[in-house]
Amino acid sequence: xxxxxxxxTIELLNQIMEFELAGVVRYTHCSLMVTGPNRIPIVDFFxxxxxxxxxxxxxxxxxxxxxxxxxxxxIAPIEENNRHGVRxxxxxxxxxxxxxxxxxxxxxxxxxxxxxxxxxxxxxKIGQEELHNLEIKKMLRDFS
Numbered sequence: 001x002x003x004x005x006x007x008x009t010i011e012l013l014n015q016i017m018e019f020e021l022a023g024v025v026r027y028t029h030c031s032l033m034v035t036g037p038n039r040i041p042i043v044d045f046f047x048x049x050x051x052x053x054x055x056x057x058x059x060x061x062x063x064x065x066x067x068x069x070x071x072x073x074x075i076a077p078i079e080e081n082n083r084h085g086v087r088x089x090x091x092x093x094x095x096x097x098x099x100x101x102x103x104x105x106x107x108x109x110x111x112x113x114x115x116x117x118x119x120x121x122x123x124x125k126i127g128q129e130e131l132h133n134l135e136i137k138k139m140l141r142d143f144s
Contacts, residue, residue, distance in 0.1 A: 004114040010069035012110055015076070016103050017060040022076040023053030026096055033084040042086060045139075049093070049132070056125065063121065087140065094136045101129040 027050035031043045061071040079095075081088060104125040111118035 002114050004118070005110060006067050006069075008110050009107070009115075009118065010064055010067055012103070012107050013060045013064050013067075014069070014072040016100075016107065017057045017064070018072050018074050018076040019100060019103060020053045020057035020060065022078045023096060023100070024050050024057070025075065026050075026078055026092070027053060029080075030089045030093065033089060034086060035084075036086065038086070046089075046093075052128075059121070063118070090136055090140050094133065094140065097129055097132045097136060101126065101133060104129055 027046045031046035031050065034042045034046065064071045079092070081092065104122050108119065108122035108126065111122060113119075
């Protein structure tokens with residue numbers, strides 16, 4: 001095994017934490033903007049995504065402090081197209097999930113063969129983000 005680049009790991013985990021906190025805001029906003037006959041299950045979906053984003057941010061923060069780093073208090077920029085149809089909200093969510101997937105893959109690249117725990121953490125998050133991407137893509141099929 002190689003030595004863990006602690007500084008690079010902390011920096012990337014802080015970026016992930018900021019991005020996941022932005023996800024809390026994004027998904028909460030989405031849940032408030034949904035209208036129409038399918039509102040309730042879609043609102044529940046967005047609320048669950050917000051709760052999971054908060055959990056992911058907290059997990060990243062715990063690892064940062066475990067590595068003797070300092071968790072960021074910032075939130076990543078939140079892009080919004082100001083269109084609030086369900087399809088638009090789902091497309092924004094898909095873009096967000098794809099960026100999260102990229103970030104966790106970057107983390108895996110930094111920690112691979114340096115920390116079994118952090119490698120498993122990154123792989124688990126990659127799997128979860130891949131699943132979210134698939135779920136949102138399936139939800140979007142109704143709109144094509």
